[in-house]
Amino acid sequence: MSSPLAVLEVIIDNSGVAGPIEDMLPAGVRRRQLGVRTLFLGMLLALADDRPAQLTRVHQALTALPHADQARLGVIADWETGPHQLTYRQVEHTFALITRALAKDEPDGAPARHLQAACDQLLEATIPAAHARDSVLPGAKDADEGVIGGADVAGRESPAGGVAGGALVGEVPLGVGGVPVSRR
Numbered sequence: 001m002s003s004p005l006a007v008l009e010v011i012i013d014n015s016g017v018a019g020p021i022e023d024m025l026p027a028g029v030r031r032r033q034l035g036v037r038t039l040f041l042g043m044l045l046a047l048a049d050d051r052p053a054q055l056t057r058v059h060q061a062l063t064a065l066p067h068a069d070q071a072r073l074g075v076i077a078d079w080e081t082g083p084h085q086l087t088y089r090q091v092e093h094t095f096a097l098i099t100r101a102l103a104k105d106e107p108d109g110a111p112a113r114h115l116q117a118a119c120d121q122l123l124e125a126t127i128p129a130a131h132a133r134d135s136v137l138p139g140a141k142d143a144d145e146g147v148i149g150g151a152d153v154a155g156r157e158s159p160a161g162g163v164a165g166g167a168l169v170g171e172v173p174l175g176v177g178g179v180p181v182s183r184r
Contacts, residue, residue, distance in 0.1 A: 005069060008044045012037055015125035017118045024101040024114070034086055034094045038062065038073045040122075042091070059091045 012018055018037035025036070043053045045061035062075045063085060070076040075086045102115040111119075 004048055005041070005045065005065065008041055008048065011044070011122070011125045012040050015118075015121040017121050021098060021101065021114075021118065025097045032090070032094060033074055033077045033084070034090050035074060036094070036098060038075065039091065039094050039098070041073065055091050055095055056088060058095075059086065059088045062086060062091075 018035070018040060022036045025032075039058065042058035042062040045065075046053045046057040049061065051057040051061070062073070063070070065073070065075060067076070070085070077084050077086075102112055102118065104112040
């Protein structure tokens with residue numbers, strides 16, 4: 001396994017977002033070749049390589065991995081006709097499923113609760129363990145519990161109350177970095 005890939009896998013796994021999002025996706029007749037975890041890895045690989053996280057770049061990043069990593073991550077799968085490498089269309093399809101699963105029914109200008117929680121959990125997972133408890137965000141849970149400011153990606157509320165990311169945490173409206181937002 002390549003080293004930058006290993007670091008990104010740890011971030012995604014520590015965030016705990018891939019499994020709950022995967023569970024939110026509709027089941028098809030056959031199993032999808034591209035899982036949520038692998039798509040997120042492709043996005044992070046593209047960004048880590050100073051490429052935009054466009055779906056074509058995500059596909060390129062995944063298909064450029066060493067063969068062993070591609071096989072392990074499902075980028076190459078065994079089909080009845082032989083090995084099959086992930087297509088751009090499969091990347092696009094999985095991304096569309098995730099987008100629909102995390103979207104709001106009625107857009108109101110704010111991010112959907114599940115989407116914001118997933119972003120918060122991924123960001124929190126990038127903080128080294130030695131600094132994970134240095135947060136000054138009111139209402140933030142311990143990083144090892146996988147919940148920030150009220151709700152995790154599965155939508156479970158924390159005992160601290162509030163909704164994750166940029167909405168009400170406790171009773172104080174917070175913006176990026178925990179800075180209070182004025183109510184105009």
